[in-house]
Amino acid sequence: MPTVLRRLTLWLGAVALAVSTALAGPTAAQAAAPAWPLLSNGSTGPNVTSAQYLLRHRGYSITVDGQYGTGTTSTVKTFQSANGLSADGVIGAQTWGKLVVTLSAGANNDAVRALQTSLNKHGYGLAVDGAWGPATTSAVQSFQSRNGLAVDGIAGPTTWQYLIGGSGSSGGTGNYRLIIGKSVLPRSAYTSRHHDYPAIDLPVVTGTTAYAITSGTIGYAGGSCGLGIGITGDDGAYYLYCHLSSRSVASGSRVGAGQVLGYTGATGNVTGPHLHLEVRVNGANRCPQNMLLALYDGTAVPAPSSLPATGCFY
Numbered sequence: 001m002p003t004v005l006r007r008l009t010l011w012l013g014a015v016a017l018a019v020s021t022a023l024a025g026p027t028a029a030q031a032a033a034p035a036w037p038l039l040s041n042g043s044t045g046p047n048v049t050s051a052q053y054l055l056r057h058r059g060y061s062i063t064v065d066g067q068y069g070t071g072t073t074s075t076v077k078t079f080q081s082a083n084g085l086s087a088d089g090v091i092g093a094q095t096w097g098k099l100v101v102t103l104s105a106g107a108n109n110d111a112v113r114a115l116q117t118s119l120n121k122h123g124y125g126l127a128v129d130g131a132w133g134p135a136t137t138s139a140v141q142s143f144q145s146r147n148g149l150a151v152d153g154i155a156g157p158t159t160w161q162y163l164i165g166g167s168g169s170s171g172g173t174g175n176y177r178l179i180i181g182k183s184v185l186p187r188s189a190y191t192s193r194h195h196d197y198p199a200i201d202l203p204v205v206t207g208t209t210a211y212a213i214t215s216g217t218i219g220y221a222g223g224s225c226g227l228g229i230g231i232t233g234d235d236g237a238y239y240l241y242c243h244l245s246s247r248s249v250a251s252g253s254r255v256g257a258g259q260v261l262g263y264t265g266a267t268g269n270v271t272g273p274h275l276h277l278e279v280r281v282n283g284a285n286r287c288p289q290n291m292l293l294a295l296y297d298g299t300a301v302p303a304p305s306s307l308p309a310t311g312c313f314y
């Protein structure tokens with residue numbers, strides 16, 4: 001769906017993001033640190049990739065593929081034994097605590113690749129090259145600022161915990177969750193109008209985690225939608241996500257609100273990476289903006305059938 005207006009919209013989104021990042025200071029109230037996630041045989045995604053890079057950094061020979069299989073399990077057991085932990089092959093809080101390493105500008109190793117992978121999960125779009133340069137420094141500072149942490153530009157244990165544990169899309173009420181992490185985009189991104197029909201385009205970099213807006217059943221979409229995922233919601237509405245770079249759920253499977261669906265990208269008919277979302281009620285498109293804003297604000301989510309069908313496109 002390429003238009004000049006789309007480019008303008010995405011550009012304005014990027015400007016708004018930069019401004020909001022500049023305004024968000026270290027005075028933001030610090031919430032409780034997110035829990036370290038449990039990873040075990042069968043887990044997939046960027047947290048697995050980061051764990052594999054950290055194991056490599058610790059000297060273990062392991063394939064980095066984001067898939068927690070038998071090879072990763074046995075390497076984790078070896079690592080746990082060597083570090084006085086019970087060797088259960090599951091990465092929980094204690095194992096994470098032994099895996100992460102404090103890093104700062106100038107570092108060049110696999111632990112930096114883990115850091116860059118984790119920052120990309122939160123929407124930063126860094127090259128995963130293992131070299132900590134200015135782009136990695138500003139991403140760390142921005143992430144710390146957005147999460148109310150001390151902005152020292154150093155990846156210490158607390159910053160790691162927020163990066164690895166902060167995978168949940170924090171905004172949400174009832175059986176609904178925000179479709180990307182709340183810290184990824186400013187509120188204004190959820191007010192933007194679509195270029196031709198009721199929908200929304202969110203300007204996010206490739207690799208940003210996409211979450212299920214509500215519980216339901218997964219179906220795959222394609223064509224101009226690229227790698228697309230539809231959720232036939234338990235609320236009776238249909239939610240369509242387009243242009244993903246990868247899908248983490250199988251067609252026909254059930255998902256819960258806030259479950260990871262996949263990672264954003266630029267597949268299908270696009271001029272650049274973004275996440276396209278549609279909400280349909282009885283096959284007709286509704287404007288998703290009020291629903292997303294309620295999720296961002298943590299207020300009551302309007303019923304999909306109450307969403308307007310006009311006023312959100314041009």
Ligand SMILES: [Zn+2]
Nearest residue numbers: 199200201276
């Ligand atoms: Zn679109």
